[in-house]
Amino acid sequence: MADKTFLSWPFFEDRHRSLAVELDDWAAGALGDVDHSDTDAACRSLVTALGEAGWTQHSAAMTGERLDVRSLCLIRETLARHDGLADFAFAMQGLGTGAISLFGTQAQQQEWLPLTRAGKAMSAFALTEPQSGSDVANSTMTATLDGDSYVLNGEKTWISNGGIADVYTLFARTGEAPGARGLSAFIVPAGLPGFEVVERLDTIAPHPLARLRFSDCRIPKSALLGQSGQGxxxxxxxxxxxxxxxxxxxxxxxxxxxxxxxxxxxxxxxxxxxxxxxxxxxxxxxxxxxxxxxxxxxxxxxxxxxxxxxxxxxxxxxxxxxxxxxxxxxxxxxxxxxxxxxxxxxxxxxxxxxxxxxxxxxxxxxxxxxxxxxxxxxxxxxxxxx
The missing domain is CATH 1.20.140.10 (Butyryl-CoA Dehydrogenase, subunit A, domain 3)
Known part of the structure; x- marks a missing residue:
């Protein structure tokens, strides 16, 4: 049985202690026999189950709310202890919409967060590129302003939930300045013309991972997160x-x-x-x-x-x-x-x-x-x- 004495540490409030115990009880019953044979199907099923049980409500915050990082950590620790893919499924609901929680307008939040927090839509965080992993400032994917639209061109790779996500937080070069100061963030729904999943990536611990290509893919100006150059x-x-x-x-x-x-x-x-x-x-x-x-x-x-x-x-x-x-x-x-x-x-x-x-x-x-x-x-x- 996992040690739970750490829950008495002064980092936590009673609500965190209750959360950890309730989730552990739920996970012991719901995650005991997760079928990992089809990774995509397993992730979809896990997001649905986490949403129906209310756990993904913790993954994002609406206007006026704050992300509770202690809750996020307790949830990930507990899920990882029971099932690694369940942890992954929850984590991507948070990471994929983190920018919308922290920088999105009320309209952007209202469009996506009720869906992701309920487990009815899956999200992804599209930052890494073939030539720029940890060196984010070296990103080469472009978002060119054309009238009332941005036109996306370039590739992203090692994108978790790539190919199965409903919405992507994507980072591209808008050119306000060289390096890091010329990047912007966008909300990109799946299935747009010019948005292609070109490769699924297999790893030693199977997860949904993909390389994405954008070829003259148009998104509205309203898809911009925060201000241009803030990416x-x-x-x-x-x-x-x-x-x-x-x-x-x-x-x-x-x-x-x-x-x-x-x-x-x-x-x-x-x-x-x-x-x-x-x-x-x-x-x-x-x-x-x-x-x-x-x-x-x-x-x-x-x-x-x-x-x-x-x-x-x-x-x-x-x-x-x-x-x-x-x-x-x-x-x-x-x-x-x-x-x-x-x-x-x-x-x-x-x-x-x-x-x-x-x-x-x-x-x-x-x-x-x-x-x-x-x-x-x-x-x-x-x-x-x-």
């Missing part, structure tokens, strides 16, 4: 919130791996005694428990700081994502090792976790990018204080 700011503001939730998902994977390892070493006997009696095994368990608690402290510090009114939590979110994703990989690797041959056997939970966790160290800012972010933030704070 980089919008993207970074969204990631500032949702990087903490990636860390929370990694934490959920790590907690499940620790639970699986504890069950294994308690039940498995070697030379007449449980594996848990071996000092080397106890050392591994100690390291795993330490990494889980340290990750949780970083995750919920970042979430609490944002919910407490911090304008930006760039440093805190980067620290949480870097540590939680890297250490979750190590925790899961130890769990696999403690399972012996069964640890690499298809169908074992720890084998599934081993595949699930790897992408988290890459998407929404790879680990080395987070190191750069942390270093720059730390240096800037030092120099600013001199």
């Amino acid at each position: 980089f700011k919008i993207a970074m503001s969204v990631l500032d919130v949702f990087r903490s939730t990636v860390a929370a998902a990694a934490l959920g994977f790590a907690r499940r791996a620790l639970d699986e390892a504890l069950s294994r070493v308690s039940a498995r006997h070697v030379q007449g005694a449980p594996l848990a009696d071996l000092q080397m095994v106890q050392g591994h368990i100690a390291d795993m428990a330490l990494d889980v608690d340290a990750a949780a402290l970083l995750v919920y510090r970042a979430a609490w700081a944002k919910d407490s009114g911090a304008a930006r939590i760039t440093r805190e979110a980067a620290m949480a994502k870097l540590f939680s994703t890297d250490q979750a990989q190590l925790v899961i690797d130890k769990a696999v090792q403690l399972h012996g041959g069964d640890g690499v056997r298809r169908g074992e939970k720890v084998e599934e976790l081993y595949r699930d966790v790897r992408a988290l160290r890459i998407y929404e800012g790879a680990s080395d990018v987070q190191r750069v972010v942390i270093a720059r933030q730390t240096l800037a704070a030092h120099l600013g204080g001199q």
